[in-house]
Amino acid sequence: MPGWLKGWVLPVLLFIGWEAGSRAGWLPLDSTSRPSLVYKAGLDGFKDGSILQATWQTLEAAMLGLALATVTGVAIGIMLGLSSRMESATRPTLDALRPIPSVALIPLALMLFGFGLMLEATVVAFACFWPILLMTIAAVRGIEPRLLEVARTLELGTFERLKKIILPAALGRLMIGLRLAVAISLVVAVTVEVVINPRGLGSTMMAAQQSLRSDVMYAQLVWLGLVGWLLNALTHRAVRAWPGGEGAPA
């Protein structure tokens, strides 16, 4: 059997066992549902647009949070990367903030923003901020010192220096941090929705579970898995395509 086929054995067997076990009545229908029912629920969800709407809400929050984290993380990262004095002054503070689990900020963000997009985006931003910040610092530190000397000799202004030297030189590593952050953003967005925020896929899944529609719930779970997998594959390609990102870990 060729290698790529072997990967399909387990999922296919599982699906057949699931469907057969359910039809034979061995599996309780209200908790395990049945693949054919799940498929139908998924089709219905796409037809009435509910799945796509929820997916958009989740991705919207993830991307907004990611954008916030990228802007602040890269800006602060470049500052701290260029000045080791500033880095050593802020390092203990950052080290004290970093172990705070992102989800611990959910009640805090809820109090400040109420339910909605901003609640989710701020928690996502906090979680994504750290990998971006650390990778940016490392990336700026890794810039060939002679390049910075060249910038000094050419008497480039701060903006020119950023645009012409620092950003291009640091971009490869920066993309790796960004890729980590993309994966984190989806996870955290769904988490906030599952816990509390009444929007997006996480929340529609909880609602389906609470109204005993396990078929709808599984359909959305499988869809979410696909979205996560696609996002992962896409960012991986983007990073590899970037000069300097070839050696990126899978």
Add this chain to the structure above:
Amino acid sequence: MKARKFNFEAVLFVVGLLVCWQLFAEFKLISPIFFPSPAKTLTTLYERAADGSLWPPLANTTVRMIYGWVFACVCGMVLGLLIGISRNAREYLEPSLEFLRPLPASAIIPVAILFFGLSDSMSTAVIAFGSVWPVLLASIHGFAQIEPRLLEVAASLRLTRAQTLWKIVIPAAMPDVLAGARVSLSIALILAIVTEMQASLPGLGQDILLAQRSFKSAQLYAGVVMLGLLGFAANASLVWAERRLLRWRPN
């Protein structure tokens, strides 16, 4: 590493931040309902530690985190060993795992609720599923990359399979496994908090959510600080364990 000297600027930065925060709260630039002063936050933390109401939720969250994490570590190591040393297992299992891995762990909370109800087993299952990935991937890597010469040594010493496993394979993969386990623990803490909030299980996660609902902002901030400390302590103790367990390594 340089010798540790007193980092004056770092202290200044922290103090500056705290003073800014205190002033912000003092002049009520943001309503104190949402934004308590640091002094008030720390007093609340101290009071709750003194009257003992802080410890039960802290213990609950810690135990919950460790339960799920131990589960994840055992499953991750066994599966990692299997996939790492057997090409067949790798070809059959890895594609399925690749699909499951990017799935947000909290998305299986509704599934786990269906099977286990709003119970501690639900939370353990979710934590185990979510935190298994780092330790699993690290174990696969660790077990797959064992120096072949070590295995030749084992063969020439005529070690049995169990002996080889115990004396050669597991120690050689240990550095990778432990590094993965450390990442897993931080995820376990996050999921412990998440399940507590979602299913109203006792612990710090539920604690801060209740504080928010009753607008006890100082208690909420104190809880967040406590969770930060817990995260820090969890990570630090594993770094310490790593150092002790890997003392035999040259660097």
